Amino acid sequence: MNLMSPDGGLLFWMTVIFAIVFFILAKFGFPVITGTVERRTKRIDDALKAARKAEESLAGLAREQEQMAERARAEQARILQDAAAERDRLIAAAQQQAAEEAMKIMAEAKARIREEKEAALRDVRREVVRISLAVAEEVLRKELASEKEQEDFAGKMFDEASKLHS
């Protein structure tokens, strides 16, 4: 038995069997498997790439959002500031107006009070005059009961009046 010399029959069958196996596997076996796996690999690669891109755009979106929020905050601050200024201005104006109004009312009230006071004084004075005249009448009537007294008094009055005029 020579191990180094190939046997013809085995050579023949090996060729046939290997050819059949190769034909079947090369046609229906391995290309299907490698093809599918390679397609799958490509698909996964694509998906990863797309995911990375999406992630990047998402990051861009977040950045934009951040900027928008920043702008909105600035706007808000500005508006608030404006509103505060406006409020202060309005309050100041109102206060001034109120003060002016109050002043006017006070002035009016004062004027009226003065008028009333004067009217009242006038009434009082008139009353006092009336009462004094009545008292003086009463006193005169009592003192000038006699003739003499009437003459003295007239004389005194006369003196006084003349003194007053001299």
Added chain:
Amino acid sequence: MKSLRFISFITALLMTAAMAFASAGAGVSEPQENEPDVAHILFSHIGDSYGWHIADWGGRHIAIPLPCIVKGTDGWKVFMSSKIAHGHEYEGFFIAEEGEYEGKIVMRQPDGSLERPFDISITKNVFSLMLSGLLLIVLVLSCARWYRRHDGTDDVPSGIAAAFEPLIMMVNDSLVKENIGTDYKRYSPYLLTVFFFIFLNNLLGIVPFFPGGANVTGNIAVTFVLAACTFIAVNVFGNKHYWKEILWPDVPLFLKFPLPIMQIIELFGLFAKPFSLMVRLFANILAGHAMILGLVSVIFVTVQLGLVINGAMTFFTVLFGVFMNCLELLVAFIQAYVFTMLSAVFIGLSRQEADAHGEE
């Protein structure tokens, strides 16, 4: 836990292997002889045979008869190998016990000389090749079916596809794509077939009992066909640059004209490459089988040396046998890998463009 169970399974397998070899070895040795004929056991196991001998049980030979197909002087003859087993003769055909055609079917000529008929019998190796070929087709096609069903989805492979995908893609990517380059797709089915064909047959060769155990990839006829296929793949599809490198290489003129020294060397290399492929695989697997068989034979050789020595030798032999079988598992993969890788390298060299590399 899982790996432990796997190791114990492998160990059990190898123990069975040793036992199977043992029983087989005991069967081959002649009953009347005390000393087993180790060389005969060895060669009958690593060589080819017409029937598939499985074991001897209670003095009976258990063997699977295989069809013999021979063309003698009077046409084709087909008969089962059991007809000519144990020295029987059938229609003038019998197995030569010795001489030039030892172990082969011969026919006796009228003048008494022996002649070899045209013999395409389904021998043990042929039958084993058929079984492994069928097994490979079933495995790969059932794997491919999974992919056909799951094309366009991102499903994770399950079952047989999950087992095969890493191996297939490893060969496809790191051997074929790496070594051949852009048009690797054309060669990938061939190289994948070669890889799995060799790998499966190597593995089946390690399994010591039917349907394994045949020394298929350790037979030079098998490796010859495989190497011839690579030779065809390399040279039929070689490009212009490849042939120019052989017929008119880039060397000083006096080396190629008028005496074609370089051409002769290149042509020699043309055949040396597949020859090395053929011999490497053949010798490695043959050596592995011979080693394990020799180790197991030690048990039977040392029987005469007494119980103690025999027991001790048996212990070490089994230990060593386990080691050798593990080594052979590794070799089974490595040889398939190396054959495929070198084939891919040779094909890659034949597809190289002139500008890809200066000179090769």
